[in-house]
Every structure is written in C-alpha cells, then in structure tokens.
Amino acid sequence: MILPHGGELINRVVPEREKLKIIEDVKKLPSLQVDTDSLLDIENIAVGTFSPLKGFMTKEELLSVAHNMTLPNGIVWTIPILLQLREEPKIGGRIAIKDGKGQVKAVMDVKEVYKIDLKKIAKLVWGTESDEHPGVRLFYSKGEWAVGGEVWLLEKTNFPFREWLLEPEETRKVFEYRGWKTVVGFQTRNAPHRAHEYLQRIGLEVADGLFINPVLGWRKSDDFDPQTVLVAYEHLINNYYPRHRVLLSGLATAMRYAGPREAVFHAIIRKNFGCTHFIVGRDHAGVGDFYDPYDAHRIFDRLPSSIDIEIIKVSAVFYCKECGCMASEKSCGHDESKRIYVSMTKIRNMLREGKTPPEEMIRKDIAELLMERVEVQNLTNIHS
Ligand SMILES: [Zn+2]
Numbered sequence: 001m002i003l004p005h006g007g008e009l010i011n012r013v014v015p016e017r018e019k020l021k022i023i024e025d026v027k028k029l030p031s032l033q034v035d036t037d038s039l040l041d042i043e044n045i046a047v048g049t050f051s052p053l054k055g056f057m058t059k060e061e062l063l064s065v066a067h068n069m070t071l072p073n074g075i076v077w078t079i080p081i082l083l084q085l086r087e088e089p090k091i092g093g094r095i096a097i098k099d100g101k102g103q104v105k106a107v108m109d110v111k112e113v114y115k116i117d118l119k120k121i122a123k124l125v126w127g128t129e130s131d132e133h134p135g136v137r138l139f140y141s142k143g144e145w146a147v148g149g150e151v152w153l154l155e156k157t158n159f160p161f162r163e164w165l166l167e168p169e170e171t172r173k174v175f176e177y178r179g180w181k182t183v184v185g186f187q188t189r190n191a192p193h194r195a196h197e198y199l200q201r202i203g204l205e206v207a208d209g210l211f212i213n214p215v216l217g218w219r220k221s222d223d224f225d226p227q228t229v230l231v232a233y234e235h236l237i238n239n240y241y242p243r244h245r246v247l248l249s250g251l252a253t254a255m256r257y258a259g260p261r262e263a264v265f266h267a268i269i270r271k272n273f274g275c276t277h278f279i280v281g282r283d284h285a286g287v288g289d290f291y292d293p294y295d296a297h298r299i300f301d302r303l304p305s306s307i308d309i310e311i312i313k314v315s316a317v318f319y320c321k322e323c324g325c326m327a328s329e330k331s332c333g334h335d336e337s338k339r340i341y342v343s344m345t346k347i348r349n350m351l352r353e354g355k356t357p358p359e360e361m362i363r364k365d366i367a368e369l370l371m372e373r374v375e376v377q378n379l380t381n382i383h384s
Contacts, residue, residue: 001172004272005307006052006075009168013046013153014107026104026154031096032147038083039099039157040217040252042106045081046153047167049251051272056083058148059114066124069261069303076307077268078261078299080125082116086143089113099157111149118144126258126290133290134220135257159252161216161226166249171211172274174247180209184277184312185270187284189215189255191224191232191370193362195317195342198326199279200241202314207277210246212237213270218254220287222345226250228373232366239365249273259284259291260299264307267300271309278309282316318342319360348374 004010014022044050052075057065062080064072071077091113097106119129122136131137159165166174175183184203188196203210212233216226224232230250237246251269256262262285267278284296297313315329318339323332332339340360347357347367351374357367 001176001274002271002276002309004048004051004168005268008051009048009172009272010045010051010054011048011169012054012151019154023104023154026096026107029094029096029107030091031098031104032085032089032091032108033098033100033102034083035100035142036157036159037142037218037254039097039105040159040254041081041083042097042151042153043156044253045151046106047169049168049253049269049272050081051168053077053081055108055111055150056146056148057081058112059146061148062116062121062146066121069264070305074305076264076303076305078125079256079258079265080121082142083108083147084116084139084142085145085147088115088145089147091147097151103155105153105155105157107152107154108147109149109151110147113145113147116144116146125261126256128290132288133257134287135255138218138254138256159216161230161250161252164216164226164230164248164250165252166247166273168272168274171247171249175209175211175274178209178244178247180207182207182277183209183211183275184279185267185273185275185309186210186212186279187215187266187270188212188229189219189223190344191229192236192366193342193344193347194319194326194360195281197236197240197363198317198328199281199314202312203277203279204241204245206312208245210241211270211273211275212246212248213251213273214248215253215255216250217252220255220257222348223255224344224348224370224373228370231373232369235366235369236363240363255285257285257287257290259286260295263296264299264303267309267311268307271307276310277312279312279314281314316341 184207283293320327320332322334322338342361350357
C-alpha cells in the first residue's frame with residue numbers, strides 16, 4: 001500500500017474514553033467560533049486526509065507554501081490551510097473550537113496569531129489578486145487574521161452527506177480488501193458527462209480500481225449540488241461500470257479553484273486515501289480563463305520534490321464526428337470542425353430550458369436524472 005504523504009497517516013481524533021475525561025475542562029477553555037469550512041478542515045487534518053498537516057498553518061508555513069510550494073521541512077504542499085478571522089482574536093494557549101451553535105468540536109493549541117497579506121498570498125497561490133476569481137473572493141472574505149497551531153478533533157461537524165464520506169483509513173482498508181494494488185483517483189465537482197466517463201475508463205484500463213471522489217464542500221453556485229452529483233454517479237456506476245472495480249466516496253472540503261496548485265493538492269489528498277495514480281485533465285480545478293489549461297499538467301514537472309503518486313495527464317476530451325467516438329487531442333487526427341466539446345455549463349443551460357442535451361455530451365438517462373434535479377432546484381429557488 002502506498003505510504004501517506006509525509007510517510008505517516010495523521011490521526012488527531014481524541015479517543016472516546018479520553019474525551020469523556022476532558023470534555024468538562026474543555027468547556028472552560030477560552031473559545032473561538034469558526035465556520036463550517038474550517039470545521040471540515042479540522043476534520044480532514046484529524047483523520048489524515050491532509051497528512052502530514054497536524055493543524056492550521058503558522059505564518060512560516062504559509063509563506064513557505066506560498067513561495068516554495070513546500071512546508072518548511074521540504075515536503076511538497078501547495079494550498080494554504082488557514083484558520084482565518086475578520087478581527088484580531090485575543091487568544092493564546094489551548095482553546096476550544098466551537099461551531100455556529102456554540103458546540104465544542106475541537107481543541108487547538110494556538111502557536112501564533114498573525115496578519116495575512118491577502119493580496120500577496122492570492123497572487124502567489126491563485127496567480128491573481130482579482131476578486132472576480134471565486135476562490136480569491138472566498139479567501140478575501142474570510143479575513144486577514146489567522147490563527148496557526150495544531151488541532152485535536154473531539155466531534156465531527158454536522159454535514160449533510162456524512163454517509164458518503166470515507167476516511168483514508170477506511171478507503172485504504174477497502175482497497176486492500178478488494179485486492180487493488182493500483183488505484184486511480186478521480187477528482188470531480190460535477191455530475192458525470194461523457195468526457196468524465198472517458199477519463200474514468202482510462203483509469204479502469206490502467207489500474208486495479210477506480211476511486212471516484214467528488215468534492216462535496218463549498219463550490220461556486222453554478223456547479224451541481226452534492227446530492228445530484230452523488231445520485232448521478234451512483235447511477236453511472238450501477239448501470240455501466242464494473243461495480244466491484246469502482247469506489248465512490250465524497251471529499252468534504254471547499255473547492256479553491258486554484259487550478260495547477262489545486263491539482264497538486266488534490267493529488268496529495270488522493271495519495272492519502274491510498275491511490276497510486278491520479279488523473280489530471282485539461283484545466284483541472286480551473287475557473288474562467290484564469291489558468292493556461294495545461295499549467296495543471298506542467299506544475300507536476302516543476303515541484304521541488306516528487307510527491308510519489310503517478311499523474312495521468314489527459315488533454316482535452318471531445319466527441320469526434322469523424323472518429324465516431326470520444327477521443328482526445330492525443331488520439332484523434334481530425335480538426336476542430338469535427339469535434340463536439342462537452343461543457344457542463346452548456347448541458348446545464350439546456351436542461352434549464354427543458355431541452356435534452358446531445359447524447360455525445362451526456363448519457364440520456366443521466367440527463368433525465370439531472371433534469372428532475374434542475375426542476376427541484378428551480379422550484380426551491382422560486383420559493384426561497
Ligand atoms: Zn477524430
């Protein structure tokens with residue numbers, strides 16, 4: 001089994017018996033109320049999804065990640081994991097972390113409270129200072145103060161898709177039980193269309209198993225909601241794929257839309273889940289035209305050290321009318337005029353207008369399933 005990033009799977013979940021002993025004391029600690037994204041980050045740190053991180057980044061760690069794409073110890077890490085606040089918190093030492101309802105969820109040993117140069121970090125990590133970028137906008141909105149230090153998880157936060165989440169320890173057990181020596185990780189934030197399917201089938205050809213791991217945390221509003229994504233994937237797996245060769249599980253973290261750097265972050269996370277391979281398509285985790293579509297491939301060649309997971313780089317996938325099948329720039333010799341590009345935005349707009357998208361873009365049964373969900377969402381929007 002592939003080793004987790006940094007060599008060991010981090011476990012910072014307070015054992016049940018210990019919890020009972022300390023909970024009354026924890027309630028007396030000074031406390032900090034944090035948002036759901038931060039609670040999910042704590043959980044991902046605690047169960048090892050973000051190994052080797054043990055807590056929220058200090059200033060030294062943040063600057064090292066932003067400038068060098070490594071933690072101060074030289075291990076590759078590309079995305080800041082920060083506990084951000086809009087006002088300077090007057091805290092230090094051990095504190096209790098509470099959710100919006102005032103329930104204690106975690107303990108943090110505060111090492112440092114510091115100010116972030118938001119624009120500088122945005123430029124380094126996202127490649128832009130523009131708040132037109134949804135990831136940058138979210139980063140700015142969370143505030144210029146940060147608290148760094150290690151965390152211990154007491155209780156998981158309320159998350160609507162809890163039953164869809166497997167922890168790295170669990171996925172590793174599943175892979176082992178199923179006898180998968182090689183596993184391809186597939187990142188997505190949307191319902192499956194034909195181009196996704198093409199990539200997943202490549203994965204099924206090269207490895208023993210396919211791990212489909214959709215992001216269920218915060219995404220921009222024009223991506224499909226998590227419930228829809230999961231239902232659509234279940235349908236695809238149960239009706240088309242060899243079920244015993246695929247595992248579906250959600251990833252409860254926010255999308256950052258940081259393009260190339262997020263591609264590396266996504267690969268590291270899948271390595272922690274036990275994947276040996278990771279698929280990076282065209283414009284991975286990109287948004288609008290902020291990134292060159294192939295920077296997400298090239299970044300893996302300029303990392304300061306290897307991350308020890310094999311990256312399967314796939315170029316733009318489309319339906320070619322001349323070939324009569326899905327193909328990529330690497331496998332089709334025809335020109336643009338023969339190509340039908342698959343776009344989720346296009347599919348979604350057609351569904352909203354009550355039109356059926358072409359079968360070359362998305363399977364008819366999945367389109368029908370999405371259509372029902374779009375109708376539900378339209379109704380919800382009218383009533384809200
Ligand atoms: Zn062709």
